[in-house]
Amino acid sequence: MKLVVKSMEFFKTRFAMHSKVYTHKTVKAVEYMICDVLRLSDPHIKIKSNKGYERISTAMNDASAYVNLRDSVIDTIELSTAEELKPAQSILQVSVV
Numbered sequence: 786m787k788l789v790v791k792s793m794e795f796f797k798t799r800f801a802m803h804s805k806v807y808t809h810k811t812v813k814a815v816e817y818m819i820c821d822v823l824r825l826s827d828p829h830i831k832i833k834s835n836k837g838y839e840r841i842s843t844a845m846n847d848a849s850a851y852v853n854l855r856d857s858v859i860d861t862i863e864l865s866t867a868e869e870l871k872p873a874q875s876i877l878q879v880s881v882v
Contacts, residue, residue: 818876819859825873826862 806812823841831838834850841858844850862870863877 818879822859822862822873822876825876826858826870829867829869830858830861832858 827841830841832841832844832850833853834844834847836847836849839847839850841854844854859877862873865874
């Protein structure tokens with residue numbers, strides 16, 4: 786019985802988080818902005834794998850590249866001096882302000 790109560794509390798909390806946090810309009814807006822940043826950066830950022838390098842969009846198909854796909858890719862994009870990453874950087878600048 787104790788586990789049933791704990792399980793119910795878990796799912797109630799999970800439901801509350803989904804309805805109040807994960808689907809909040811600001812959270813969704815930031816999520817779309819990050820997707821745009823990654824999409825614009827995809828041809829220019831390479832993720833190291835055992836076979837060489839993968840694009841951001843294909844890193845999920847290679848386990849060795851996937852484990853190297855971290856949040857730091859956003860920092861790499863933001864701090865880059867590469868001209869081709871300027872459109873993605875402009876989105877990141879908007880989200881900081």
